Each structure stands twice: as structure tokens, then as C-alpha cells.
Amino acid sequence: MIQRFARIAAASAVLAQTMWGASLTAQQRTLELDPAKTQIQWTLGDVLHTVHGVFRMKSGVIQFDPTTGDASGAIVVDADSGDSGTKARDKKMDKDVLQTSQYPEIAFYPKKVIGNVPVQGGSRIQVQGIFRLHGQDHNLTMVIPLTVSGDQVRADTQFVVPYVAWGLKDPSTLFLRVAKDVQISINTAGNLK
Numbered sequence: 312m313i314q315r316f317a318r319i320a321a322a323s324a325v326l327a328q329t330m331w332g333a334s335l336t337a338q339q340r341t342l343e344l345d346p347a348k349t350q351i352q353w354t355l356g357d358v359l360h361t362v363h364g365v366f367r368m369k370s371g372v373i374q375f376d377p378t379t380g381d382a383s384g385a386i387v388v389d390a391d392s393g394d395s396g397t398k399a400r401d402k403k404m405d406k407d408v409l410q411t412s413q414y415p416e417i418a419f420y421p422k423k424v425i426g427n428v429p430v431q432g433g434s435r436i437q438v439q440g441i442f443r444l445h446g447q448d449h450n451l452t453m454v455i456p457l458t459v460s461g462d463q464v465r466a467d468t469q470f471v472v473p474y475v476a477w478g479l480k481d482p483s484t485l486f487l488r489v490a491k492d493v494q495i496s497i498n499t500a501g502n503l504k
Contacts, residue, residue, distance in 0.1 A: 344371030344501035354494040364395035375424045382421040
């Protein structure tokens with residue numbers, strides 16, 4: 312009887328440890344974004360017309376706990392990759408506004424995921440974090456509609472960067488006035504683990 316009890320207790324301990332370990336593993340999820348499947352577009356208005364451009368993402372990884380919403384990781388953009396289709400304008404943006412030789416990266420560091428990232432299907436979440444631009448950190452919350460299919464995730468978001476209020480140079484001139492904020496639109500895909 313004592314041996315049978317000991318075997319049951321040992322089996323129960325192994326089962327409990329396995330289940331506890333599995334629940335710890337299941338809590339942490341990782342989203343790895345694919346730079347090749349990511350489009351970062353920006354829009355800047357001026358008095359004559361609207362300027363559209365793109366940036367390239369260098370890397371993107373977000374780890375999060377679905378239970379608590381705690382998040383970490385980084386989405387890093389190559390600041391020097393800004394392309395508006397006009398070399399002179401891009402050179403001015405790199406040198407005078409973004410100062411890419413001194414600040415070569417733009418990054419977002421997630422701190423909290425609010426909402427449910429489904430196992431399959433669509434959802435709308437919020438991601439709160441720190442947006443680092445021109446060496447300075449700014450709080451930013453992104454609303455992100457996403458779709459999960461298998462281990463693949465597609466997500467989109469849009470937000471405004473008030474670059475002049477955040478301390479970057481206003482590129483306006485006497486004859487050319489541009490908006491003091493830039494619209495950012497991101498379409499991305501990646502793997503959810």
C-alpha cells in the first residue's frame with residue numbers, strides 16, 4: 312500500500328511539474344516581424360502638395376505575456392533609409408532633421424499589450440511603449456488590428472509623430488511650409504511563437 316501511494320505521489324509530482332512548466336512556457340509569446348514583409352510609409356503635408364515616403368525596418372521582435380500584458384523587445388528602423396523619391400529632399404531630411412549620422416536608428420520598445428492576441432482569427436489590440444526618435448524617448452500607444460493564421464500574423468497600424476514638438480528641426484522655409492507632424496502607416500507580417 313505504501314509503495315502504491317509513493318508511486319501515485321511521484322506520478323502526481325511529475326504531472327504537476329510538467330503542467331506547471333507548460334503553463335510557464337505558454338505564458339510567454341514571441342512575435343518576430345519580417346523586415347521583407349514590412350512596409351513603413353510616411354506622409355508629410357505642405358502648402359503645395361503632400362509628400363509620401365518610406366522607411367525600412369531593420370528588425371522587430373516583441374515578447375509578451377498574454378496573462379499580464381507585460382511586453383519587451385524592440386522594433387528598429389534604419390533612419391537613413393528614408394526615401395521620398397527626391398534625393399535632395401532626402402539628403403536634407405537625413406542631415407538637417409533626423410541627423411542620421413548621429414541618430415542612425417528609430418525604435419519602438421513595447422512595454423504593455425492590452426487586449427487579446429487570439430490563437431486564430433482577428434483582434435484589435437493596443438501596444439504601449441517608448442518611441443525613440445532623435446535620441447529622445449516618447450510615450451506612444453499604437454492601436455493594432457491583427458490577424459493570426461497558424462503561426463503567421465499580419466498587422467497594421469497608423470499613428471502621428473509630432474516631430475517638431477518632439478524637438479526635431481522644422482524644415483519649413485520662407486516659401487515652403489510643411490506640417491509639424493508626420494503620419495506613419497505600418498503594414499507588417501511575422502511569426503508568432
